[in-house]
Amino acid sequence: MIRRKNWGKRGKRKNLTGQRRRGRVNVMGGIREGDRKRVCFFIKKGEGDIFYEQLQQLNKLIKEEWISSGFSNNDFQKIGPKIILILDNASFHRRKYILVKIAQELPNFVLEFLPAYSPDYNIIELVWYSCKEYIAHRLFQSVDELKSLLDRLLNQGELAIKWYRNIKNKGDSAYVAI
Numbered sequence: 001m002i003r004r005k006n007w008g009k010r011g012k013r014k015n016l017t018g019q020r021r022r023g024r025v026n027v028m029g030g031i032r033e034g035d036r037k038r039v040c041f042f043i044k045k046g047e048g049d050i051f052y053e054q055l056q057q058l059n060k061l062i063k064e065e066w067i068s069s070g071f072s073n074n075d076f077q078k079i080g081p082k083i084i085l086i087l088d089n090a091s092f093h094r095r096k097y098i099l100v101k102i103a104q105e106l107p108n109f110v111l112e113f114l115p116a117y118s119p120d121y122n123i124i125e126l127v128w129y130s131c132k133e134y135i136a137h138r139l140f141q142s143v144d145e146l147k148s149l150l151d152r153l154l155n156q157g158e159l160a161i162k163w164y165r166n167i168k169n170k171g172d173s174a175y176v177a178i
Contacts, residue, residue: 030058086122088122127161
């Protein structure tokens with residue numbers, strides 16, 4: 001649990017009791033630029049095979065939207081929408097066997113990688129920022145309680161996202177809105 005603020009006497013550090021680490025919730029997600037629709041998956045841990053499974057699920061969701069719009073299932077790979085994924089440089093995003101599988105089995109996906117150490121270019125970081133701000137001062141009885149809250153916030157649209165953030169660069173602050 002991230003504790004951002006706490007009250008205490010000046011000059012005294014507050015001691016927090018209890019077990020601080022009871023579990024972990026890993027979330028992999030994306031956001032569509034046009035309508036800002038979010039898709040978030042809960043995963044065990046970040047690795048190449050799990051990343052590929054999530055891309056297959058994303059492809060399935062987009063294909064279902066394509067078919068519900070009145071298009072044919074057979075035309076999806078030929079004339080279907082191109083999905084441009086903007087990825088950070090996590091090691092499991094760049095595994096060669098995963099990139100080969102994506103090129104062969106998911107031809108509608110185009111992978112673009114961000115420059116190193118530039119998370120501010122990634123729009124999903126604003127979603128994570130807003131979510132962390134929302135849960136920062138809450139205590140949870142279990143990991144399942146946290147997971148259910150995250151599901152409501154991220155997948156069911158209850159989170160009001162701050163589409164701006166102050167970015168500091170060498171002492172100068174800039175106001176960024178995406």
